[in-house]
Amino acid sequence: MLALKVNGKNVNVDVPPDTPLLWVLREALHLTGTKFGCGIGQCGACTVHLDGVAQKSCQIPAGSAAGKSVLTIEGLSADGDHPVQQAWIAEQVPQCGYCQSGQIMRAAHLLSQKPKPSDADIDEAMSENLCRCGTYQRIRRAIHRAAGEVTA
C-alpha cells in the first residue's frame, strides 16, 4: 500500500511501487486530466508538479512519490481560474487539447520560477512539451499574458 498526497488529499493506493505515477493518477485515482503520450519522457503530456516542480509522471515510479506532494491539472485551481488557465482561454490556445494539461502544468511552474519569462526562457521550459497541433505560438502569447506582459 502506498501513501500519496495528491491535490492536497492523502490517498492510499494498492499498486506495485514501480507503477509509473502517471498510471496511478489515471487509473487508481481516476484523475484522467494527466495524459499518456509516449511513456519515455519525450512528450510531456504527463507533466504534474511534484513538491512544486514540474515533472514527467510517466518517469516517476509511484514508490518514489510517497511522502511528496503531487499536484495535477485537476488540482491547479478550483474551477479553471488559475492565471495560466485564464490566459489559455483568452488566447484560445487548445486545438485537440490532449497535450494541454501538460503544457499548462509546465507553464504554471515556469511562471512560479520566472514571473516575467523571456522568449528564451519560454523556449527552454516549454520545449519539454510536444504539441502535434502546433499551438506553440499561442502558448507563448498566453504565457506572456499570464505574466502580465500583454496589454491588448
Added chain:
Amino acid sequence: MSTSFSRRDFLRAGAVAGAGLTLAVTFPACTAGGEQPPAGPPWSPNAWIRLRSDGSVTLVVDRSEMGQGVLTALPMLLAEELDVPWESISLEQSPAHQDYINPDFGIQGTGGSSSVHAAWKPLREAGAKARQMLITAAAASWGAPPAECSTEPGRVVHARTRRRIEYGELVERAAALPVPETVTLKDPKDFRYIGKPMPRLDTPDKVRGRARFGLDVEVPGMLVAVVARCPVFGGSAKSWDEAAARAIPGVKHVVRISSGVAVVAEGYWPATKGRAALGVVWDEGPNAGVNTEDIRSQLAALGARPGVIARKDGNLAAARGVREVAAVYEAPYQAHACMEPMNATAHVEADRCTVWAPTQFQFGNPQMPGAQQLVAQLTGLDPSKVQINTTLLGGGFGRRFFNDFIAEAVETSKAAGAPVKVIWSREDDTQHDFYRPAARASFRAKLDADGSPVGFSSHIVCASINVSMGAPADKLDDNSVDGIMNLPYDIPNVSIAAVNARFGVPLGFWRSVGASQNGFMLESFIDELAWAAGADPVEYRRGLLGKQARHLGVLDLAAEKAGWTTPPPAGRARGIAVVESFHSYVAEVAEVSLNPDRTVRVHKVVAAVDCGTVVNPDIVKAQLESAIIYGLSAALHGEITVRNGRVEQSNFHDYPLPRMRDMPEVEVHMVPSTVAPTGIGEPGTPPIAAAVANAIYALTRQRIRRLPIRAVPV
C-alpha cells in the same frame, strides 16, 4: 405570457459570472449514469436541434472534434439561423446514424476538410426551418400574421404589438407543425455569429483537464488491454507463453485476436508487463524483406513504365522550347503521430455492443463499412444493437478514419467477457500506422526564349492508397496525383502520368494526402523554372496565373504581407509556394536562415488563405498555424524508414516533432470572400515544405529535392 424563471436565464446568469460557456457534452441516452432530460420530451424538428419547454437548446454535432473546431463551427451554423443565445447552447455528440451522413462523401465521417463545407447549407436550413416553425407557432397563438413576426435570440417577437414569447413556451405547438419545404436564410449582413471569432466551446474543459478523450473512458468493470502485434507488416503470431503473461499480477486474460495477441489486465501497466512477458514467436509473413533502400530503387525503376495518364493538354511532343529543365523529387513515408495514441473501449454483450472511441468514421455502407457496420460484422449483431459513442480525439489527421483500434477492442471484449479498453503505446502507434505514401516524381519542362514554360510533364510513382485497399493496380489513384494534376499554371502542353506502387507498407490519409508531398514537389520545380528563367519566383508565378484569380489572390496577398519586394535581414532568404487543395487556396512565404551546422531555422511564415466565407476567423487562423507546423514536421524533422519489413522508428526520440524552440512566427491573412466555405483543416500543409525549400535555394543555391531536409549541403 410566462414570467417563470427559465433555464436559459439561469445559464445566462452563470455565463456572466463565470469565464464563458459551461459546456455540457453528453453522450446518447444509453450510457451508464445518463441524466434524465430536464423537462419533458424535447422537440426535435431535425437531427441536429432539440428544444425543450424550459427553453434549453441542445445542438447535435455529427462530426468528430480533433482540434479543427467543428464542435464550435457547426453549432455556429445552427445557432445563427435558429437564432438562440450563444450561452444557452448545450452540445451533444451524435450517434452513428444515417441522418448524419456527410453529403460530400455518402458516409458519416470526418475528413477531407469537408465538415463546414458540407454542412453550410443543410445545417443553416435546419436552423432556419426550426425558427420558421417557432414563428408560425407564435403567430398562431397571437392570431397575428407570421410575416409580421421576427426573432431575437431565443424568442419570437411581434413588433407591432410589442409581444414576445420564449421559444420554450412554443415547443409543444411547434412540434405539431409540418416542417417547411423551403426557407429563406439570413442575409450575411445580419449574422450574429458567423464571421466572428466565437470562443471555442470545448476550451474550458480542455484547460481544466476535464475533456474526455477516448483514452480517458472508464466504464464499470472495465479491463485494459495491450496487443502484441507482429513488428513485420502482414505477419502473425505462431506461439506465445500465456502462463508467463498471466503470472504478472493483474493480468486476467490472454487472447488471440485478428491483429495479434491481447493481454487483458486491471490496468495499463500490468497489461504492458504481461505483454513483455509473452515472448511471441512470429511468422513474419511475406514482407520481411522490405527495406527503404529497395523501395527507393523500385520507385526509380517504375519510373520507366508509361503509367496511367492523369492529365493531357495540348501536344507535348510538338512543343518547341529553347531549353529544358528536368528534376526528380522524392518523399518518404510519414506517420500521423497523433498525441493521443490509438485506443478504443468496447463492451460486447449478448444482445448489444457499446463502443466508446475517438473515431473519424462512424457510419458507412456495405462497400465502405464505418464503425457501426464493422462492429455489427464482428459481433454478428444487428447494426441497431451497436452503439458508437464518439469521444474527443487527441488529434486525428486522417489516422482515426481506419477503425482497426475499434476492431481490436470489440474482439478482445468479446473474448474477455467484459468491457475492455485497448490502449496503444507510442511504439505501437508509430509502428502500426497507415502511413503517408512514399513517392518519387520526375519533372521536365521546356522553356521558350523568355523562360516561360511551353511544355510540362510529370511522371509520378507513388505507393497507392487505393491499391492497398483493393483497387485494381492499373487504375489511376487520385491520391497519388493530387497537387500535381491540378497544376494551375498557364502552360499549353501538359502531360501527367502515374504508376501505382505497392510495397506491403500500410497506407492511409495523412493531413492533406497527396497534396502534401506533391505540393512540395511541384512548387519546388516551378521555382526551379523561375530561377532558370532568371525571374523573381513571385513574378514568374504571377505571369502564369492570369486565369486563376483565386491562386493569384493568395499569392499576391502573401507576397505583400511578407514584404517580398524588400530584402530580408542579412543571412536570411524567403521562398514562396501556392497550392490549392480541398477547394481552398493557400500561399505561404517562409523566411529561413541556416544554423551553424547548416540545419534550417524557419523564422517566419506568412500565409494567405482563400477558403470562401470564413465562419470563424480565429479557428481559420488556428488551422493554418496548425497545418503549417504539421507540414514542417515532414519538411524538417522526421521520416519513417523500413528495414526487414519493420518500421525503424518507434517514439519521439527517433521520430521527432517540432518543439516550441522550432516554432516560427506564423502570420495568417484571409482573402475576403462571400462564396460558400471551403476546407481549412488541411490546405495549410501542402505549401510549407516547398516554401522552405525555395527559401533555402534563394539562400544557398542548393536545391532540395528530397525530404526531410537535414543539413543543407555546402
